[in-house]
Amino acid sequence: MASMRVHELAKEFNMSSKDMLDKLHEMKITAKSHASMLAESDVEKVRQNLSPEIKERAGELPAEEAKQLAEERAEAKRQQAEAERARREAVEQERAAREAERAKRAEEGGPAAKHAAKAQAKKVTNNPFESLASQIESEKERVAREAAERKARARAAAMAKEVAKKQAVEEALRNRNSKGSAHKPAAAAPKRQAPVLGARKSSFDSLLSQIESEKQRIEKQKAEQPARGADANKQQRGARKHGKKGMHVEQHVPELEQQASGEDRYAQMAVKAEELQRDKVLAEARAAVAAANSHEGEGRRKKRKQKREAEARERMEMEAIERGLDPSLVLDDSVVEIPQGSTVAKFAELLGVQPNDVIKRLFMLGQVLTLTQSMSDELVELIADDMGRKVRVVSPEEEFAIVYHDSDEDLKPRPPVVTVMGHVDHGKTSLLDAIRHTGVAEGEAGGITQHIGASVVRIGDRQITFIDTPGHEAFTAMRARGAQVTDVIVLVVASDDGVMPQTIEAINHAKAANVPIVVAVNKIDKPGANPDRVRQELVEYGVIPEDWGGQNMFVNVSAKKKLHIDDLLETILLQADVLELRANPDALASGFVIEANLDKGRGPVATVLVQRGTLHPGDTVVAGTSYGRVRALVDPRGQHVEGAAPSYPVEILGLNSVPVAGDEFRVFEDERDARKLAEERALRARLAEQETKSHMNLDDLFNRIEEGKQTDLNLIVKADVQGSIEALRDAFNKMDQSEVKINIVHSAVGGITETDVTLAAASDAIIIGFNVRPTGKSKQQAEKEKVDIRLYRVIYQAIEDINAARVGLLKPEIVEEDTGTAEVRETFKVPKVGTIAGCYITDGELHRDDKIRLVREGTVIFEGELASLKRFKDDVKAVKQGYECGIGIAGYQDLKVGDTIEGYTIKEVERTE
Numbered sequence: 001m002a003s004m005r006v007h008e009l010a011k012e013f014n015m016s017s018k019d020m021l022d023k024l025h026e027m028k029i030t031a032k033s034h035a036s037m038l039a040e041s042d043v044e045k046v047r048q049n050l051s052p053e054i055k056e057r058a059g060e061l062p063a064e065e066a067k068q069l070a071e072e073r074a075e076a077k078r079q080q081a082e083a084e085r086a087r088r089e090a091v092e093q094e095r096a097a098r099e100a101e102r103a104k105r106a107e108e109g110g111p112a113a114k115h116a117a118k119a120q121a122k123k124v125t126n127n128p129f130e131s132l133a134s135q136i137e138s139e140k141e142r143v144a145r146e147a148a149e150r151k152a153r154a155r156a157a158a159m160a161k162e163v164a165k166k167q168a169v170e171e172a173l174r175n176r177n178s179k180g181s182a183h184k185p186a187a188a189a190p191k192r193q194a195p196v197l198g199a200r201k202s203s204f205d206s207l208l209s210q211i212e213s214e215k216q217r218i219e220k221q222k223a224e225q226p227a228r229g230a231d232a233n234k235q236q237r238g239a240r241k242h243g244k245k246g247m248h249v250e251q252h253v254p255e256l257e258q259q260a261s262g263e264d265r266y267a268q269m270a271v272k273a274e275e276l277q278r279d280k281v282l283a284e285a286r287a288a289v290a291a292a293n294s295h296e297g298e299g300r301r302k303k304r305k306q307k308r309e310a311e312a313r314e315r316m317e318m319e320a321i322e323r324g325l326d327p328s329l330v331l332d333d334s335v336v337e338i339p340q341g342s343t344v345a346k347f348a349e350l351l352g353v354q355p356n357d358v359i360k361r362l363f364m365l366g367q368v369l370t371l372t373q374s375m376s377d378e379l380v381e382l383i384a385d386d387m388g389r390k391v392r393v394v395s396p397e398e399e400f401a402i403v404y405h406d407s408d409e410d411l412k413p414r415p416p417v418v419t420v421m422g423h424v425d426h427g428k429t430s431l432l433d434a435i436r437h438t439g440v441a442e443g444e445a446g447g448i449t450q451h452i453g454a455s456v457v458r459i460g461d462r463q464i465t466f467i468d469t470p471g472h473e474a475f476t477a478m479r480a481r482g483a484q485v486t487d488v489i490v491l492v493v494a495s496d497d498g499v500m501p502q503t504i505e506a507i508n509h510a511k512a513a514n515v516p517i518v519v520a521v522n523k524i525d526k527p528g529a530n531p532d533r534v535r536q537e538l539v540e541y542g543v544i545p546e547d548w549g550g551q552n553m554f555v556n557v558s559a560k561k562k563l564h565i566d567d568l569l570e571t572i573l574l575q576a577d578v579l580e581l582r583a584n585p586d587a588l589a590s591g592f593v594i595e596a597n598l599d600k601g602r603g604p605v606a607t608v609l610v611q612r613g614t615l616h617p618g619d620t621v622v623a624g625t626s627y628g629r630v631r632a633l634v635d636p637r638g639q640h641v642e643g644a645a646p647s648y649p650v651e652i653l654g655l656n657s658v659p660v661a662g663d664e665f666r667v668f669e670d671e672r673d674a675r676k677l678a679e680e681r682a683l684r685a686r687l688a689e690q691e692t693k694s695h696m697n698l699d700d701l702f703n704r705i706e707e708g709k710q711t712d713l714n715l716i717v718k719a720d721v722q723g724s725i726e727a728l729r730d731a732f733n734k735m736d737q738s739e740v741k742i743n744i745v746h747s748a749v750g751g752i753t754e755t756d757v758t759l760a761a762a763s764d765a766i767i768i769g770f771n772v773r774p775t776g777k778s779k780q781q782a783e784k785e786k787v788d789i790r791l792y793r794v795i796y797q798a799i800e801d802i803n804a805a806r807v808g809l810l811k812p813e814i815v816e817e818d819t820g821t822a823e824v825r826e827t828f829k830v831p832k833v834g835t836i837a838g839c840y841i842t843d844g845e846l847h848r849d850d851k852i853r854l855v856r857e858g859t860v861i862f863e864g865e866l867a868s869l870k871r872f873k874d875d876v877k878a879v880k881q882g883y884e885c886g887i888g889i890a891g892y893q894d895l896k897v898g899d900t901i902e903g904y905t906i907k908e909v910e911r912t913e
Ligand SMILES: Nc1nc2c(ncn2[C@@H]2O[C@H](COP(=O)(O)OP(=O)(O)OP(=O)(O)O)[C@@H](O)[C@H]2O)c(=O)[nH]1
Pocket: 422, 423, 424, 425, 426, 427, 428, 429, 430, 431, 522, 523, 524, 525, 526, 557, 558, 559, 560, 561
């Protein structure tokens, strides 16, 4: 057998192709059209199935077979009809049951449900048939529904509880955050989250309240159900008729309007609640992560910030201390810094107050000032105090005060700066000349063409800067002005003369400045030279040669014969190496004025020593009270240079006035700042004439110790004999120095000189004199510089005073008030009376009953009273300055020409502190 097409098979059975396709369809054999090819098996199947029919058609079937076939066909038809009827009945029953149920739900449900129920009710009434099976079915449904309803209710209640709990926590958190945020504006991340959470919460809240109200409504409805009965449908119809107006109860659940039943609504609500809950949890989690991240970041930032702040505070504290300011004032954030000379407007602006308020307060103080007028320091402090504010008046000096911070890599080696000191005629000038000559001879052609106050000497590839003004006076005067320019001191001691008073002074000045000493034992060419004696003598003063275990380098030289000058220079360089002198050359220049004068042709000229940075022509500089733009720089050879690095002396042209030696100079970026500072300094200088910085004094000692400011007491001791100095030194050494260390910075035999006063000012020392007096102008200078001079006649008084000062128990001060000073010009021996001195009153007014002291070369020779005071032959009570008189001293006859007689009275002054 083979496969064949539909139409071929149809032809075989004498059928149309369409009938064959129907038959194929009945036999579940796929064939699309008459041309479709049928498989061999399908063809066989068709032939078997269709053979009886064909036979019948052909009359080939026996009658019995035909009858049986007809009966079979009828039975199949009947069964088919019966099955169809049963199926339809079942479908009908199911539908009826569903509709009945919907109608029932509609009575309990919302408007949409009622609407649907009504439509269904119509159908139900149209179809009154309701089988027992459908009743059972609907009962089952009801039970299941009620169970679901209970479940949903329980879930919603649990959720509501959970939500309420979370809300409470959230609220608490929010409250805390909002409280905290008042103090912590930086907590931005949690704050940013707030609106999101708020929005979530509000929709969440509304949903919860809706769930709650829905629950209540259903409860109520259940209670009312029997009473309402059949009216319910009517009401629902009325409600629909009246449109939305009558549906207000249901309308308040907008999200659920579309829901068909209470059960669905709950389910929806639960889903929605869950969704919101999840969103909320997610949002919370995100917020928490963001907050945690930002906290973490914040934490790191905070730590870094704290570290930076701590470092800045430490630096500020150090700077404040270096600038001599009270660190607590500088570091206190509540202290407002007011620049000196601020106007009323500026003051108000800085304090953040109304200018009118300031003007009013000023007016109350009797000060009528306008907005643009400057306020004095006192007024600034008074008004601020009146307003309960803390202020600190900042002077331009302080405003521009710089504490330099150079990092290690910025620092480059620099040449040493040397000052030569020594006793008179020991050869300081000669030595400097010899050094310069050596330097020049070794250097290139040229020479010293110009004296500028300092010179640079070259030794191979190295250099040394020498300050031209020898002697400790200039050195200490500079130091008293705050100028520390010298790195090494060369102490010249003539080997034929040895250690002399000024040698000792020089040592003390060098020690007070903490500058190392290189000793040049000079004049070794002289026949009587004894360099070893010089070494031995210096040991006594703490200047000990290295060979002897000390720290000082010694070189024997002859300035005159230029012997060993190279050795001396090399020794200086060696000493400099020990000091490791370095400075930053790459900065705005600063340093000190060494010398200054007014040149007829060139105007104000100042020689400065650069200590830091490099000075260039065109720089704007402030030097003391002078300022200006550097017109030209001249080096010690008189040549114009383009730059002066650290340790180089250079002459500046272009200043507006002549500064003073020892003045600080500094380059400014802004000329206005330079002018401001210079003007401020000029003003200060004028004020300083009236008010000089008070140096250390015994009365203050205790207070300073108490404040922790004072731990050292520097003394300069001058006495009539060396024995007194030794006795005092001994007594001090035995004193308890645990709280205050007593340093004798200088001691010498002789009157108190101006240099002593300068040294005291520079070292913040007190001068103690035993039986000596201030000489020359030293007394006036001490008054001007506010240096405390204490004069004693007996050692124990001095020790007692210093002891008492240390514990703040100084007795009422015995003050000697000078009256007048007489100079002895002639002496006469008068029989029976004794020696009478012909005197001239040089100062004040001398009275007959004054106490007097007789002073010879600064030393008190005698103390007592006058025996007589006469003008010509008359006894007088007093003689004024500029008049001559005759003086006799009671109990003392050995008066000499040149002596001075100082008159004084004694007063007891109660100590104020
Ligand atoms: N024989 C000899 N004489 C010297 C030497 N050094 C200086 N003199 C002489 O000592 C005297 C004083 O020298 P100065 O250089 O003026 O001494 P000074 O220390 O500068 O003196 P003042 O400026 O007065 O303090 C001069 O007559 C010099 O010639 C030296 O090495 N040998």
